[in-house]
Each structure stands twice: as structure tokens, then as C-alpha cells.
Amino acid sequence: MAKIAIIGGTGVTSMPGLTVHHREMVKTPYGAPSCPLIHGELNGVDVIFLARHGRRHTIPPHLVNYRANIQALHEIGVTHTIALAAVGGITDDCVDQAIVIPDQIIDYTYGRAHTFHSGTRDKFEHIDVTEPYASSVRERLLAAAEKAGVAHIPNGVYGVTQGPRLETAAEIVRMERDGCTIVGMTGMPETSLARELGIDYACCAMVVNRAAGKSVNGISFSDIEANVRGSVANVQRVLAEAVSTGFS
Numbered sequence: 001m002a003k004i005a006i007i008g009g010t011g012v013t014s015m016p017g018l019t020v021h022h023r024e025m026v027k028t029p030y031g032a033p034s035c036p037l038i039h040g041e042l043n044g045v046d047v048i049f050l051a052r053h054g055r056r057h058t059i060p061p062h063l064v065n066y067r068a069n070i071q072a073l074h075e076i077g078v079t080h081t082i083a084l085a086a087v088g089g090i091t092d093d094c095v096d097q098a099i100v101i102p103d104q105i106i107d108y109t110y111g112r113a114h115t116f117h118s119g120t121r122d123k124f125e126h127i128d129v130t131e132p133y134a135s136s137v138r139e140r141l142l143a144a145a146e147k148a149g150v151a152h153i154p155n156g157v158y159g160v161t162q163g164p165r166l167e168t169a170a171e172i173v174r175m176e177r178d179g180c181t182i183v184g185m186t187g188m189p190e191t192s193l194a195r196e197l198g199i200d201y202a203c204c205a206m207v208v209n210r211a212a213g214k215s216v217n218g219i220s221f222s223d224i225e226a227n228v229r230g231s232v233a234n235v236q237r238v239l240a241e242a243v244s245t246g247f248s
């Protein structure tokens with residue numbers, strides 16, 4: 001039986017529409033996850049919700065314990081995960097409040113605990129991340145966005161930076177040359193850790209600002225907040241539809 005988790009990012013530390021049943025703190029060999037897992041119901045379907053940055057949004061992207069988060073989901077039997085992300089838009093189509101379902105990642109992070117293979121397990125594997133996102137979840141998100149009538153960009157390359165600072169304009173030029181269409185700080189190692197534990201995982205990103213150097217007015221935090229607020233309702237419609245159509 002599929003068990004679905006939603007990892008909430010910036011602006012999504014709780015989920016309106018989620019009926020909360022109970023909270024569970026799961027201890028893992030890697031430490032504590034960002035906050036207790038919330039067991040609840042979305043659109044009549046049991047889901048687990050985890051706020052990546054903690055309940056009060058206090059854990060910056062480079063200090064998120066990604067291993068504890070993914071291990072905790074795995075320990076309670078999660079099979080499928082939808083990860084939400086607030087990102088900057090690099091390419092011209094990735095305007096403020098666009099919803100993007102990325103299909104690729106370039107990882108620019110460093111120094112993060114990025115694997116469960118830390119020399120203590122019997123054997124390690126070179127996991128295949130040719131397609132970093134699980135088609136089972138990505139396709140469900142795409143179908144859900146269609147059905148919910150939410151405009152979206154059906155693919156994209158998510159460049160993951162270390163943060164917590166934003167990028168320089170030259171870094172964004174380089175990332176665009178590399179092929180990145182959006183930029184955020186949390187897609188890795190979360191995505192590959194989920195693959196290591198066999199969790200089907202995909203991302204639903206909302207563009208909350210134009211990336212550095214891409215807008216004449218620069219990046220404004222009040223605009224980011226407004227764009228988060230403006231996107232959350234659409235993201236929630238996609239999620240409600242995605243979970244209700246079920247996963248296999």
C-alpha cells in the first residue's frame with residue numbers, strides 16, 4: 001500500500017486543508033528530523049507532512065538534517081514523497097508564481113551529509129540518478145495540475161545551491177549556461193537520499209522571485225513573501241488532486 005508524504009518548504013510549514021490526526025517524533029540513527037511528523041488526512045487520503053525547515057522555519061537549507069528527515073519517513077513506511085520548494089526563476093518562462101515540476105537537477109551544494117553510505121553498512125551501491133525524480137510521482141503531479149486547472153511548467157532543471165546566501169548575478173549566468181531553469185537550496189541531497197532508501201520522490205516548485213541579476217529591481221523579500229502567498233493556494237490544489245488520485 002502506498003504511503004504518501006509531503007515535505008513542505010519555505011512558506012509551507014503547515015498545510016491548510018490537512019486534518020491533523022497526530023504528531024510523531026521519530027528518532028533516527030542520524031539524529032532528529034526537522035520536526036515531528038504530522039499524520040493527517042488531505043482530501044480524504046492519509047498523508048504524512050514534514051516541515052523541512054522546522055515548525056517555525058528556523059533551520060536554514062545547509063543545516064537541514066536531510067538524512068534524518070528521509071530516514072524518518074522511511075522508518076514509518078513512506079513509499080512516495082512530494083517535495084515542495086520555493087525557488088528562483090532563471091529562464092524567462094519561470095516568472096514569479098510559476099509552478100514548475102522539474103525533471104532534472106544539478107547539484108552545486110557542498111559539505112552536506114549526502115549519503116546513507118557512510119562506511120558502516122555492509123555494502124554500498126552506486127544509485128542510478130539518471131532520472132533523479134520518480135516518474136510515478138512526477139506524472140501524478142503533472143496529471144493533478146492538469147486536472148486542477150493549475151498552469152504549470154512540466155519540466156525544468158533545478159540547480160541546487162548551498163545557501164543560505166542568494167547567488168551572484170555571475171553565478172546565475174553560469175547556472176543558466178549549465179542548463180538550470182530554476183534555482184533553490186534544498187533539492188539535494190534530499191532527492192538522492194530518497195532514492196537511496198527506495199522512496200519514490202518528485203518535486204513541485206513555486207517560483208517566488210526572479211534569480212539574481214534577472215530583474216531590474218533586484219530581489220525583494222517582501223515580494224518573495226507575496227509570491228509565496230500567491231502560489232500556495234495553487235500548490236495546495238495540485239497536492240490535493242495528486243494525493244486523491246492515488247499512487248502505485
Ligand code: HPA
Nearest residue numbers: 086087088183184185211
Ligand atoms: N536562489 C536560491 N534559492 C532560492 C531562491 C533563489 O533566488 N529563491 C528561493 N529560493
